[in-house]
Amino acid sequence: MTQDHIRWGVLGASGFARKTMAPAINEARRTRLAAIATRDPARAAPFAELAPGLVVHDSYEALLADPGIDAVYIPLPNALHVEWSIRAAEAGKAVLCEKPIALHARDFDQLIAARDATGRLIAEAWMPGHHPQWHAARDMVAGGTLGNLHTVTGVFTYGLGDPTNIRLSAQLAGGALRDIGVYPIGAFRFATGLEPEIAWVDAVVEDGVDTSTWVQARAGDVRFGFHVSMRTKQRQEMVFEGDRATLTVAAPFNAGKYGQADLILSRDGGATETLSFAEPRQYVLQVEAVAAHLLDGVEFPYPLEAARGTQVAIDAVFDRLGMWHGPQQ
Numbered sequence: 001m002t003q004d005h006i007r008w009g010v011l012g013a014s015g016f017a018r019k020t021m022a023p024a025i026n027e028a029r030r031t032r033l034a035a036i037a038t039r040d041p042a043r044a045a046p047f048a049e050l051a052p053g054l055v056v057h058d059s060y061e062a063l064l065a066d067p068g069i070d071a072v073y074i075p076l077p078n079a080l081h082v083e084w085s086i087r088a089a090e091a092g093k094a095v096l097c098e099k100p101i102a103l104h105a106r107d108f109d110q111l112i113a114a115r116d117a118t119g120r121l122i123a124e125a126w127m128p129g130h131h132p133q134w135h136a137a138r139d140m141v142a143g144g145t146l147g148n149l150h151t152v153t154g155v156f157t158y159g160l161g162d163p164t165n166i167r168l169s170a171q172l173a174g175g176a177l178r179d180i181g182v183y184p185i186g187a188f189r190f191a192t193g194l195e196p197e198i199a200w201v202d203a204v205v206e207d208g209v210d211t212s213t214w215v216q217a218r219a220g221d222v223r224f225g226f227h228v229s230m231r232t233k234q235r236q237e238m239v240f241e242g243d244r245a246t247l248t249v250a251a252p253f254n255a256g257k258y259g260q261a262d263l264i265l266s267r268d269g270g271a272t273e274t275l276s277f278a279e280p281r282q283y284v285l286q287v288e289a290v291a292a293h294l295l296d297g298v299e300f301p302y303p304l305e306a307a308r309g310t311q312v313a314i315d316a317v318f319d320r321l322g323m324w325h326g327p328q329q
Contacts, residue, residue, distance in 0.1 A: 006291045009035040009069040009093070011060050011084060013043035016098075017075040021125075022047055024283035025073070030291045037063035060084065064091035071290060073125070074098060077166050078173035082107045085122050086114040094121040096290055099182045101125075101307060103173050105315050108308040121293055121300060126186055126310075128253055129302040130285040133261045133277045137240070137249055138191045145265070146242025149192065153241075154184030154226035156253055158234045160211075167230060170208030176228045177203075177213045177314055183253045184226035186310045187238050194219035195309055198316040204231070205323070215317055234258070244268065255280040 008025045010017050013036060025033045033051040037060045038044050048054045057063040063072070064087060071094035074084050078100055085097045101124040102108050115122040128134050141149060158180075160167060167174040188196060196217035204212040212229035236258055238249040248264040255261035261277035292298040 003070075004030065004295070006031045006070045006094075006294055007034040007068055008032065008287075009037065009057075009063045009066065009072045010047070011037050011063060011072055011074045011088075012076050013038040013040065013047065014075040017073065018046050020283055021073055021075065021287075022050055024287050026050055027281075028284045028287035028291065030295060031287055035063055035066055035069055060087075064088055064093060069093060070294065071096065071121075077169070078103065078178055079171070082110060085111060089114050089118040089120040089122050092118070092120065094290060094294055096121075096123055096125050096286070098125050099307075100178050100311065100314070101304075102311055103178070105308055105311045108304055108311060112304050112308075115304065121290065122304060123290070123300055123302060124304065124307040125286060126182065126302055126307060127282045127286045128183065128187060129190055129306075130289055131255055131261065131277070131280055131282040133249065133255060133263055133275075133280070134187065134190055134252075136263060136275060137247060138193075140247055140263075140265070141191050141240060141242075142193070145245060146240055146247055147244030149222050149240060149242050151241040152188055152192065152222060152224045152239065154187065154224075154238045154252070155228075156180045156183050156236045157212075157227070157229040157232045159232060160230040168207070168209055168211070175210040175213075176230045177210050177317060179230070180228045180253075181213065181215075181226075181314055181317070182310055183236075184228065184238065185313045186307075187249075187252055188219075188224050188226075189306075189309055189313075191238075191240065192219070192222065194222060196224050196313050198313060198320055201317050201320040203321055205321075210321070210323070213317065213321075217313070255282060 035055040037057040044056045072088045074097040085095045088095045166172045200216040202214045203210040217224045238252040240247040245267045250262040251259040263275040265273045293300045
């Protein structure tokens with residue numbers, strides 16, 4: 001690619017795209033927000049205020065046909081991610097799609113095949129993998145700072161009061177595990193390099209959607225447990241316990257918005273060290289990683305193959321629950 005910046009389009013005017021990803025695209029170096037696809041001009045207005053000159057398309061197809069767009073961000077409901085990621089790649093666009101990019105591990109095989117056939121990036125928007133705190137955490141675990149890793153625990157919860165929210169729709173593949181389970185599972189895999197085998201699960205299911213899920217797993221001698229919920233107060237934390245020290249990631253997933261990105265290392269004897277990251281910019285770093293891949297040929301740091309392993313674990317949880325992995329038929 002000979003140009004000096006990436007022109008982004010957004011498929012749909014979701015609240016998260018408006019509040020988080022569109023500003024990140026505008027802030028990121030060597031990128032700009034150029035187009036959005038929505039049938040509702042009122043929903044496009046906040047994006048146009050952010051990016052003067054924004055082109056508004058009245059269909060997803062029209063945006064994908066726009067030769068002035070290099071990459072698309074897809075924040076559509078979960079059940080539409082695979083279809084539109086593949087259609088975007090086949091239209092010649094690079095793709096950054098919200099998590100979960102797929103509803104089943106086998107869907108990743110379709111995505112990988114489409115990526116390889118088109119030569120276009122298709123990537124899941126798992127932003128913790130771009131945050132420097134997680135690279136530091138991984139280095140501590142791999143470097144033996146904690147000693148022999150023994151137990152990893154995680155939690156990600158929030159209260160969802162709107163009964164019309166798509167996260168509560170079985171038809172649109174909602175649920176706590178799909179929405180936020182990707183974070184503790186992905187963080188465990190990213191930091192340890194291990195693949196969890198699911199041993200026990202429990203869940204509260206409402207109208208075909210898991211609103212709270214508890215999981216116990218193991219990877220060799222390491223035990224891993226986590227809890228995700230859309231029905232309790234907001235909380236998130238990841239804790240890595242070794243025989244020499246314990247590492248707590250205080251704001252592991254929404255660093256900055258949830259709280260200060262601190263790594264708290266507690267050693268035997270009570271000594272505690274805190275490593276702080278004052279300006280996380282994880283969404284901006286994610287967008288810049290796409291730009292580096294397209295403009296400089298730098299390998300994207302979180303490829304589909306890495307994301308697939310998290311989906312394998314999610315599939316295993318659904319199997320344990322006896323739940324279908326996709327939208328209700």
